[in-house]
Amino acid sequence: MSKQITFTIDGETCKAEEGTYILDAARKNNKYIPTLCNLEGIPPKGACRMCTVKINGKLVTSCTTRVTDGMQIESEDPGLDDLRKSILEMLFVEGNHLCPSCEKSGSCELQALAYRYRMTVPRYPFFFPRRNIDSTHPKIIKDHNRCILCKRCIRAIKDQNGKSIFAFLNRGHHTKIYVDPDLADKLTDELADRAVEICPVGAIMKRGDGFKDPIGERKYDKQPIGSELEQQL
Amino acid sequence: MEQQLASILDKYQHNPLRLMDILIDIQESAGYISEEAVGYIAPELNISRADVEQTRSFYHFFSKKPTGKYSIFLNTSVTAYMMRRNAVARTFEQEAGIPFNSVTRDGLIGLFDTSCIGMSDQEPAAIINGKIFPNLTPFRVKELIRDIRAGKSMEELVVEGYGDGENSNEDIRAVVNNNIRKIGPVLDPRYKPGEVIWDILPKLTPEQVIEEVKNSNIRGRGGAGFPTGMKWELCRKAKADEKYIICNADEGEPGTFKDRVILTERPKLLLEGMVIAAYATGATRGILYVRHEYKYLKTYLENLIQGAHERNLMGNDIAGIKGFNFDVRIQFGAGSYVCGEESALIESAEGKRGEPRDKPPFPVESGYLGKPTVVNNVETFCSAVKVLLNGGEWYRSFGTEDSTGTKVLSISGDCRYPGIYEVEWGFSVNDICEMAGAEDIQGVQVGGPSGSLVGPGDFDRTLCFADLSTGGSLIMFNYSRDLLQDVVLNFTNFFIEESCGSCSTCRIMPVLLRDKLKKILDARGVKKDMDDILAWAEVLKASRCGLGQTASNPIISSIRNFKHLYEQKIRRGTEYDTGFDLNMAMQDGMAATGRFPVTQS
Ligand SMILES: Cc1cc2nc3c(=O)[nH]c(=O)nc-3n(C[C@H](O)[C@H](O)[C@H](O)COP(=O)(O)O)c2cc1C
Ligand code: SF4
Ligand code: SF4
Numbered sequence: 001m002s003k004q005i006t007f008t009i010d011g012e013t014c015k016a017e018e019g020t021y022i023l024d025a026a027r028k029n030n031k032y033i034p035t036l037c038n039l040e041g042i043p044p045k046g047a048c049r050m051c052t053v054k055i056n057g058k059l060v061t062s063c064t065t066r067v068t069d070g071m072q073i074e075s076e077d078p079g080l081d082d083l084r085k086s087i088l089e090m091l092f093v094e095g096n097h098l099c100p101s102c103e104k105s106g107s108c109e110l111q112a113l114a115y116r117y118r119m120t121v122p123r124y125p126f127f128f129p130r131r132n133i134d135s136t137h138p139k140i141i142k143d144h145n146r147c148i149l150c151k152r153c154i155r156a157i158k159d160q161n162g163k164s165i166f167a168f169l170n171r172g173h174h175t176k177i178y179v180d181p182d183l184a185d186k187l188t189d190e191l192a193d194r195a196v197e198i199c200p201v202g203a204i205m206k207r208g209d210g211f212k213d214p215i216g217e218r219k220y221d222k223q224p225i226g227s228e229l230e231q232q233l
Numbered sequence: 234m235e236q237q238l239a240s241i242l243d244k245y246q247h248n249p250l251r252l253m254d255i256l257i258d259i260q261e262s263a264g265y266i267s268e269e270a271v272g273y274i275a276p277e278l279n280i281s282r283a284d285v286e287q288t289r290s291f292y293h294f295f296s297k298k299p300t301g302k303y304s305i306f307l308n309t310s311v312t313a314y315m316m317r318r319n320a321v322a323r324t325f326e327q328e329a330g331i332p333f334n335s336v337t338r339d340g341l342i343g344l345f346d347t348s349c350i351g352m353s354d355q356e357p358a359a360i361i362n363g364k365i366f367p368n369l370t371p372f373r374v375k376e377l378i379r380d381i382r383a384g385k386s387m388e389e390l391v392v393e394g395y396g397d398g399e400n401s402n403e404d405i406r407a408v409v410n411n412n413i414r415k416i417g418p419v420l421d422p423r424y425k426p427g428e429v430i431w432d433i434l435p436k437l438t439p440e441q442v443i444e445e446v447k448n449s450n451i452r453g454r455g456g457a458g459f460p461t462g463m464k465w466e467l468c469r470k471a472k473a474d475e476k477y478i479i480c481n482a483d484e485g486e487p488g489t490f491k492d493r494v495i496l497t498e499r500p501k502l503l504l505e506g507m508v509i510a511a512y513a514t515g516a517t518r519g520i521l522y523v524r525h526e527y528k529y530l531k532t533y534l535e536n537l538i539q540g541a542h543e544r545n546l547m548g549n550d551i552a553g554i555k556g557f558n559f560d561v562r563i564q565f566g567a568g569s570y571v572c573g574e575e576s577a578l579i580e581s582a583e584g585k586r587g588e589p590r591d592k593p594p595f596p597v598e599s600g601y602l603g604k605p606t607v608v609n610n611v612e613t614f615c616s617a618v619k620v621l622l623n624g625g626e627w628y629r630s631f632g633t634e635d636s637t638g639t640k641v642l643s644i645s646g647d648c649r650y651p652g653i654y655e656v657e658w659g660f661s662v663n664d665i666c667e668m669a670g671a672e673d674i675q676g677v678q679v680g681g682p683s684g685s686l687v688g689p690g691d692f693d694r695t696l697c698f699a700d701l702s703t704g705g706s707l708i709m710f711n712y713s714r715d716l717l718q719d720v721v722l723n724f725t726n727f728f729i730e731e732s733c734g735s736c737s738t739c740r741i742m743p744v745l746l747r748d749k750l751k752k753i754l755d756a757r758g759v760k761k762d763m764d765d766i767l768a769w770a771e772v773l774k775a776s777r778c779g780l781g782q783t784a785s786n787p788i789i790s791s792i793r794n795f796k797h798l799y800e801q802k803i804r805r806g807t808e809y810d811t812g813f814d815l816n817m818a819m820q821d822g823m824a825a826t827g828r829f830p831v832t833q834s
Contacts, residue, residue, distance in 0.1 A: 047737065061775075163284070167284065168290075168586065171586070
């Protein structure tokens, strides 16, 4: 076992193993740092920037930065809260997020975080982009309107030979998720379920499968995001 | 087709790490990269179609559809527009009979836009099938299209004669000009190639080389200004079986073209610098990453590397030093500014999308293929050779306390003598304007779009890391220019096009800021729009790399330094607007019903 170190988050002393990413270390200490792209067990990629914290006045993403002994981390101050709220608002205006008609409503992390940060209406104008719904694959439906380009599917879903099924296509604001048609044809039910589960929003849906849990009884209908950690305190 | 693809794959040993080279070769031989080609090479490289597609779709010069037998890429940089790009573009469209971003029906001519191609002192410039055609005029465009239609070869299209210096070398034969107007240690023509490797390296330990570089206080010339000696030392101390030296010749910052001139006139100095860095750090392999726009230098550079091998300046036991082995390969980009960011460059050299990595770890710990890697700018390597030749102390006699040595500047825009100037650090903006013959200057863009736009009130500020830090791009604007429309909007669009799209902040915010700016330029803006811009742009600081972090610099620095230009455009007496105009929204309905609101007169 590696060395135990001590650090602080917003002034509170925490402990973790040396080399742990700040986000994971915080979680172990029942401290919630919001994220949309991080997923336990897969390599981090600071894509959504939601987990940004301040160390010595510098902004860093807590999912990709490792804790060191004596590190002083600021995670909750008005500036950072507004930064996170801004990011959520940007994601809402970038795509077409019509929660009332979305299958993921109630278990969507974007929606849950918007509640947490008390977002009412975004301060930015909506882009209303024209995006399509790709239903050419036998097991999944890819709704580009809802995709927040977090890259979870790219990093977490590989076929049995370790090959990528999902990938980024284009760049900048033209970026979208590409679904490999050959590999999507061979997608197993198990992997398709996993893809639906890890997608933080409703951008990957299972074909012929919907509304298993009634609205009102879904994960974040019952408890706000982050509260599972914060209740432990 | 399959035969051609098979031979390309063989050339790169079916190695997925060489996907960039494979796609470049396919694009060049077929004119595009078809679905079928992607489907063919993916299994041959043992990767998925998705893996090929993500790289293919990232780069500007890779195309999914045919780009024409003659593909014409006309530069969209600020300086191109200043030199009447609009007239040139219009003539291209008229003569070819198609709008930009399309191909003639017979497949002969394709017209496309492209970001700054490193020819700011000879604009407007276009790349046609890899060849550069600078100083374009409507007259010249008519000639070009006529000759293309007449079936002339690429060689025959050239009527202007080849450029100065090595541009006329038979391995280059480019119409490009160097326009070197002031020389210093880096550009000094008295340079004797290989002198340092033969006469000095054998007498020094790697630690002593690093000591001398540290003693010179030289800082990186790529923009960030990291101390070079320290970078080399960190790499030296990193433990690994293999280390890499990478030269960053991506030169994507609009307005910069000095690396092109160094690659043309002092390439041996650059290669010598890479060899010295290899000796200092213990690296055995090197990569010279060159932007796609400079592909016309390929044969020339390859032959020089070959020559270095023949003269024992590369290869095994270099200069007779037992066990000192080092070899360099060239990696071309394919049209992406962010690939100039060192970790994106490494990803690209590994055949992937040019998405910057999360840092730490920095390349000196984990770079190319996860091995310790030094990435330095072209000019940094060149300067290091002179440091070893004449000593760190000599080097420190140039420049200022915190910025030692010289800087090769790329000067363009409204001045009589645009071109390359090697000056000591510490020149003021005024000095630079006088030197380049620039009068009546309204503003100077220092350091390209990611730098800042400064006005006359700041012209006594000096170029150095402590004040106006710059990678060397200086663009002058006189009072005839509309800074907001022609400069700020152009630069903002540049960042929008070049973002890798990985960070939410950098992917979305520049678009929001651009729309705000357009609103102000359309005379629909109010004071609150300016306040919003300043407040909203803050989120960009949370972006992963310098591109996102500086993407609002054109807008923010112009609001700071040219506030009056904004104030002239915004609506007076209106503090706030809803962004909604009832009359406008109702117009269709009113027209359909023939009923109009009663207006009081
Ligand atoms: C968006 C972006 C583009 C960059 N483009 C270049 C470039 O074209 N050439 C370059 O030398 N450095 C460029 N850099 C800086 C490199 O990341 C890196 O700092 C530099 O190559 C290190 O070399 P140096 O220490 O010799 O300056 C860029 C950085 C960013 C963030
Ligand atoms: S499909 Fe879902 S998991 Fe994949 S990038 Fe989009 S939002 Fe993320
Ligand atoms: S800041 Fe922009 S260019 Fe840089 S990594 Fe993020 S999205 Fe890519």
